[in-house]
Amino acid sequence: MNTKSNSYVMVFTIGLCVTVSSVLAVLATELKETQLAAAEFDRQKNVMMAAGLIERGDSRPRPELEALYKKRVKSIIVDTRDGSLAEGDSKEQVVALNAKASEADPKDANAFRMIETGFTEDGRLDAIILPVSGKGLWSTLYGYLALDADKNHVKGIQFYKHGETPGLGGEIENPEWTAMWKGKEILNDKGELVSVTVKKGKVNESIPSEVKHYVDGLAGATITSNGVSKFVLRDLQAFSTYLQKK
């Protein structure tokens, strides 16, 4: 066989590519479910971390943490038009409700949204965990912002998926930075929604309103920081009807 001829090279290349792609395709299909389950578990852990139910790097085994999530966290569906709660607790139900709403008025295609609520050991509402997501510098960031039951104080923030530069924008995962969010307020003295803004530079400790509503910026990650400020405000506004309900 002449391994130097052009036709041999062509046949070899095609054969190799087809073989390698089939192997990868089979593998990806086989592993898909396990991967989705792992990603879902990761999301649950981040919800619990935002709500302060577990610490980062909790070493308890997976079934135990999954049981904890089941027991202490409940999904609810919010109608963002008037802030009322809708029946149900699954993603499919949100899709169905939104489909119905958008039939009546196309503007309402995203009217129903799912949020998580965290409860204390004795079943008292302890945390409202809102999904936040939006653009950073390179990627879309996905995270959870947890509020206290008073719907004003921030309980925690966690980002579980992003593609920012490690060490720069990627520092949004840094526990030291996310800890700064704790205790900030999203409402001003008049009760208006002002959200929490990521400042450029350090928060000035001598200005009370700044201490309440700002967190330190991330050095070398201005665009990621601005992105976080922007989408946290936008997502809080989206839930404003619900948040203003007493």
Next chain:
Amino acid sequence: MTSIAAPETKKAPLFGEEEKRVILDPLLDQNPITLQVLGICSALAVTTRLDVSIVMGISVIAVMAMANVTISLLRNLIPSKIRIIVQLVVVSGAVIIVDQVLRAYAFDLAKQLGVFISLIITNCIVMGRLEAFAMQNPPWRSLLDGIGNGLGYAWIICVVGAFREVFGSGKLLGYEIIPDAMYEAGYVNNGLMVLAPGAFILLGVIVWVLRWIRGYTEN
């Protein structure tokens, strides 16, 4: 053509002298990091913690073993005109396999390692061994060579990872090992160790120590 070395007529022992050399050499005498100074980029990037280093090490071993065996099996069929791109395809395939498996069974670590698993494709150790060894040697030996070089890479980054975790964050595999009393006495974690330059210095020291022990000089 030199590729038809020593016709394998008699059954060679599974672990002969040659095989032992192939797997042991890369650990010290021909270590890919300390002697050939390859794969430095990932050695700096993923060694902030020991567990991440271990997973990265295992991934590289797996990729090298898979790629070396595949290329060795195909070595007489690969047209020499396109051999580099063929090697790349095989390496990429192996890396994607490792990446997918990690994402299914070690999600947290896969997230930690992020892009660096995919970047194993560009690790010069892998391509280097394919071109220098697997293209001329039978599958069994190539497998050993892949594992040997992977181990040579893995143990170095594990040492760096262990040092950086202990001195950078006072932990080892996530467990506190520096007692609280030390911190109360004024001890502080070395921030440099968490950053890439810390790894660079450590790696330099390791290269120096290993070369000094083995009496290696650059000529």
